[in-house]
Amino acid sequence: MKIVKLKKENLFPFLESLSKEADLWAPVQKYENKHSFQLIKDFSQIDLKYTRTILPPKKLFLPPTFNMFLATEQGYEEDFSHVTKKILFGIHPCDIHGLLILDRFFQHVFDDPYYSKARQNTLILGHSCWPDENCMCKSTNTHIIEEGYDLFFSELETAYLVWIGSSEGDDCIRIKPGIFDEDITDEDIQIYIKWHNERDKAFQVDINFIAMPDLMELKYENPLWEKLGDACLACGSCSNVCPTCNCYNVLDKPLLNKYASEIGRCWDACTLESYSEVAGGENFREKRAQRLKLWYTHKLQAYISKYGKPACVGCGRCASTCPVDINVQTVAKALEGKDMDTFWNRLSKEVTK
Numbered sequence: 001m002k003i004v005k006l007k008k009e010n011l012f013p014f015l016e017s018l019s020k021e022a023d024l025w026a027p028v029q030k031y032e033n034k035h036s037f038q039l040i041k042d043f044s045q046i047d048l049k050y051t052r053t054i055l056p057p058k059k060l061f062l063p064p065t066f067n068m069f070l071a072t073e074q075g076y077e078e079d080f081s082h083v084t085k086k087i088l089f090g091i092h093p094c095d096i097h098g099l100l101i102l103d104r105f106f107q108h109v110f111d112d113p114y115y116s117k118a119r120q121n122t123l124i125l126g127h128s129c130w131p132d133e134n135c136m137c138k139s140t141n142t143h144i145i146e147e148g149y150d151l152f153f154s155e156l157e158t159a160y161l162v163w164i165g166s167s168e169g170d171d172c173i174r175i176k177p178g179i180f181d182e183d184i185t186d187e188d189i190q191i192y193i194k195w196h197n198e199r200d201k202a203f204q205v206d207i208n209f210i211a212m213p214d215l216m217e218l219k220y221e222n223p224l225w226e227k228l229g230d231a232c233l234a235c236g237s238c239s240n241v242c243p244t245c246n247c248y249n250v251l252d253k254p255l256l257n258k259y260a261s262e263i264g265r266c267w268d269a270c271t272l273e274s275y276s277e278v279a280g281g282e283n284f285r286e287k288r289a290q291r292l293k294l295w296y297t298h299k300l301q302a303y304i305s306k307y308g309k310p311a312c313v314g315c316g317r318c319a320s321t322c323p324v325d326i327n328v329q330t331v332a333k334a335l336e337g338k339d340m341d342t343f344w345n346r347l348s349k350e351v352t353k
Contacts (some may be wrong), residue, residue, distance in 0.1 A: 002164045003184060006153070009106060010042045011160070015089060018315040022085035022123065025060060027053055029216055047077065047091055048155070051132050052315055056243035057088060057095050058102060061118040064240075065266040068114060068250075072260040079262075083117045089125040093145035094137040098243025100148045104307055105246055114265070117328040125154035127194075131203045132317030133194065136329060139207040142313045155190050168285040207332045209310055212300040215335040220293070225335055229289025231324045231344035232271070238295065238327070239269030241317040244303075247275070270294050297332055 006014065013022060019040070026046045028038040035050040037057055037131040066082045088214040093289065103119070126149040137143040150169035153160040161184065164170050173180045249266040267273060271292065276285040285291045303311035316325040325342035333340050 002170070003185050004162050004164065004173060004180040004182050005188065006160045006162050006180055008158055008160065009037050011153075013140070014042065014176055014179060015087075018123075018172055019087055022087050024087045024089060026089040030054070037090075044088065048127055050090075051129065051135070052092070052317055052320070054317075055098070055241060056098055056315070056317065057091055058098065058243060058246075060086060060088060060122065060210070060249070061099075061115055062246075062265075062267075066114070067264050069263050070260055071263055071316030072258075076263075078113075080114070081119055082114070084122055086118075086122040087125060088122055090127045091124060091149075091253045092315075093126065093128040094135075094140075094142045095243055096124065096148045097137075097140075097142040097313040098315070099124070101244045101303075101307070101311060102246060103148075103243075116265075123172065124149040124151075128152075128154045128199075130199060130317065132316070133204050134319040134329070136205045136312070136316055136319075137204060138203040138208055139205065139209055140310060140312055140314040143200075143203070146187075154192060154195075156188060159188070161192055162186065201292060204299045205329055207329065208336065209300070209312070209332075212310065212332060212335065213304050214299040216297055219335055224288040225293045227329070227348040228292050228326055228344055229287060231347050232288045232292055232326055234271060234273055234288050234291070236269035236272045237321050237323075239271055239319045240267060241321050242299075243313055243315055243317070244268065244299075244311045270298070270304060292326070294350060299328060300332070 012056050019025070025037050027035045027039070027048065027050045028045045029050070031038050031049045035047060035053045035176050036055060037053055037060065038044060038045070063082050067079045069076045071076045099119075100117065106115040111245060126145060131137070131143075135143075135342045147165065149163075149165045150174060152163040154163070162173070162180065164173065239247065245267075247270055248265050249268040249269040251265055251266060253259060253262040270276070270285075270290075273283070273286065273290070273291075277283040285294060297309045303309065311326050321327075323342055325340075326344055330340050330342050330344075334345075339345070
């Protein structure tokens with residue numbers, strides 16, 4: 001793997017050259033401490049000091065709602081209008097791991113063309129990050145990345161060390177000749193090592209994910225799930241912000257004036273009451289506790305047995321989003337037998353008084 005150096009003042013000129021034939025998406029501050037990946041028209045909008053975006057980058061590959069095809073009496077016509085040439089810049093290691101999990105899911109047995117075509121048309125330009133109190137990616141070993149990107153930018157004091165991860169990435173650094181330097185000094189290496197060590201020490205959360213599959217099995221009937229279910233709002237926010245959640249629903253929108261239907265697709269969530277409801281009104285997971293247990297079984301157990309890693313990449317979005325403190329961190333600690341100072345735990349103690 002080749003590594004080159006880029007001076008910070010050359011970053012925007014490089015991105016400008018790169019984005020002449022593709023849409024550049026990067027993190028932008030929407031309001032105080034809240035960021036999102038946005039289409040960039042003004043490079044000054046880009047905020048590389050962000051920790052996490054509100055929605056994960058999966059929104060660029062499978063939007064919350066989009067049309068899959070037009071169905072008529074004669075057949076159907078696929079709609080790939082959501083697929084455009086994109087450059088995704090500033091994505092952190094945990095979110096790249098999230099895309100790698102989606103790659104396996106949507107391309108493992110049956111290829112999902114709506115995901116695959118968007119993935120193939122997107123350059124991934126990763127960027128280093130610094131953890132806050134909700135980051136769990138060191139516990140999932142997703143705080144570092146070795147694949148899944150075209151270029152990866154590690155920020156030093158006055159420059160970037162840039163890892164080239166694909167032939168497309170190698171082509172990118174040649175678009176604007178002379179701004180990338182192959183001469184990496186010992187001083188650059190020492191600065192990088194120091195930063196790497198300090199970043200590792202900055203993580204505040206430690207979760208034993210190795211034990212989670214067994215704990216999920218041993219505590220499958222534990223009263224913990226009822227406590228969580230009593231507090232859960234069933235809003236689906238945890239699923240919407242999770243980089244690896246992939247459930248969706250299919251919508252039939254008749255176009256009466258055309259004797260046709262648009263067959264749409266939208267995000268769905270197994271934590272919603274309607275998710276497990278079938279014809280006739282039967283609901284296999286009517287209780288919130290049952291739906292939460294399904295979600296956490298998926299994150300902490302089932303994916304490990306199928307793909308060898310949890311479906312949690314430690315991004316901390318669930319921890320920073322759920323208004324009643326139900327997230328991977330608090331649930332994992334509760335499964336370990338720790339008494340958590342959370343809303344759902346305090347609520348349970350109030351009810352039993």
